[in-house]
Amino acid sequence: MAHPSMPDSRTMDCIERLIAFDTVSRNSNLELIDWARRHLEARGAKIRMDWSSDRQKANMLASFGEGAGGIVFSGHTDVVPVDGQVWTSDPFRASVRDGKLFGRGACDMKGFVGVVLGHAHEFAEASVREPIHVALTYDEELGCLGIPHLVAAMQRWGVKPRGCLVGEPTSMRPVVAHKGGYVYRCKITGKAAHSSLAPSAVNAVHYAARLVAFIQSIADREESRGLRAEGFDVPHTTISVNLLKGGTAGNIVPDGAEFSFEFRYVPGFDPDALVAEITGFATRELLPRMRAIDARSDIAFERVNAIPALDTKETDPIFRRVFDVAPDKRIGKVSYGTEASFFQEGGVPAMVCGPGSIAQAHKPDEFVALEQLALCDRFVAGVLGTDAM
Numbered sequence: 001m002a003h004p005s006m007p008d009s010r011t012m013d014c015i016e017r018l019i020a021f022d023t024v025s026r027n028s029n030l031e032l033i034d035w036a037r038r039h040l041e042a043r044g045a046k047i048r049m050d051w052s053s054d055r056q057k058a059n060m061l062a063s064f065g066e067g068a069g070g071i072v073f074s075g076h077t078d079v080v081p082v083d084g085q086v087w088t089s090d091p092f093r094a095s096v097r098d099g100k101l102f103g104r105g106a107c108d109m110k111g112f113v114g115v116v117l118g119h120a121h122e123f124a125e126a127s128v129r130e131p132i133h134v135a136l137t138y139d140e141e142l143g144c145l146g147i148p149h150l151v152a153a154m155q156r157w158g159v160k161p162r163g164c165l166v167g168e169p170t171s172m173r174p175v176v177a178h179k180g181g182y183v184y185r186c187k188i189t190g191k192a193a194h195s196s197l198a199p200s201a202v203n204a205v206h207y208a209a210r211l212v213a214f215i216q217s218i219a220d221r222e223e224s225r226g227l228r229a230e231g232f233d234v235p236h237t238t239i240s241v242n243l244l245k246g247g248t249a250g251n252i253v254p255d256g257a258e259f260s261f262e263f264r265y266v267p268g269f270d271p272d273a274l275v276a277e278i279t280g281f282a283t284r285e286l287l288p289r290m291r292a293i294d295a296r297s298d299i300a301f302e303r304v305n306a307i308p309a310l311d312t313k314e315t316d317p318i319f320r321r322v323f324d325v326a327p328d329k330r331i332g333k334v335s336y337g338t339e340a341s342f343f344q345e346g347g348v349p350a351m352v353c354g355p356g357s358i359a360q361a362h363k364p365d366e367f368v369a370l371e372q373l374a375l376c377d378r379f380v381a382g383v384l385g386t387d388a389m
Helices: 009-020 030-041 110-118 120-126 147-157 195-200 204-225 271-293 317-325 340-345 370-384
Strands: 046-051 058-064 071-076 095-097 100-102 132-137 163-166 175-178 180-189 238-246 256-265 298-307 332-334 350-352 367-369
Touching: 009 030, 009 110, 009 370, 030 046, 030 058, 030 110, 030 132, 046 147, 058 120, 058 147, 071 110, 071 340, 100 370, 110 120, 110 132, 110 370, 120 132, 120 370, 132 147, 147 340, 163 317, 163 340, 180 204, 180 271, 204 238, 204 256, 204 271, 256 271, 271 298, 317 350, 317 370, 340 350, 367 370
Parallel strands: 071 132, 071 163, 163 350, 175 332
Antiparallel strands: 046 058, 058 132, 095 100, 100 367, 175 350, 180 256, 180 298, 238 256
């Protein structure tokens, strides 16, 4: 038995192997998936694969037992880049010092995945009572691009767990809700002219600025009197323009501009109504003025990404199963998105609970405390209903 503040040796071995795979999102994750597949197959898992369109990446579902019900432990395999960061140790080699395990993905979220794989020897026995599934996904760090395909594949395969546990870093505090998010790109097409002839042009930057100001007015409204969801650190929907570009020279009225905006909405908020408000303003207030000068002027919106909101109910079986064995009983709500909401949207109630703090994710010298991994070891064993720890 491991010391109470130390993770199991099998957990440590798995995490070390996982960190050694350079699965920055721009790279393939297939070497990691192949290793995890062999690790789980050797312990009795049935493996199902869901490939990306170019077959350079894959989601994997490993199942112990068949039939409806059971639980799925889910984690993403990709990590953020280390480019430009100064690390004390090799980011792709696990390093232990001062009670912490360092490495890219140690916190987000190869620590949790390593705990789950370290318990794989228990899954076959636990599956006598119910199916146990392990889901590994790709491109979460690019906006949860892989998980929708896995959820759809699970539906085709007839895999219907009663609950899902996603182990994003929450300091082992059970999280029942997170905000949803939309990311949009807006492209403005105007008409160029020499700046001395500005009235004959359609200044794309000016019209972009008017849209940005309108978006800010919505942000102000939501902050002052928008829908509230208590328990979030920011308890209302937020919207912000985070990228803006346009123009070619100081004496040319620009005929093109582009900006991106995102909003993170609380559960119960209608995100499509907000989009309709913005596009409606562009159509009613801006386009007629632009096209009065040049009929080819345009404002185009493109949704780049969408992450649903998570809102787990206390009546969902996964809530009691996680809450009863969680080391921290304070229920949490977070503003960042996770893959848990995609499972929920696909009919599988989900919660988030995992080792490490989100404050340590994505940084140089990313780490997870060994004590957190030890807590997660006991937590996963408790969720399984085993006495292994």
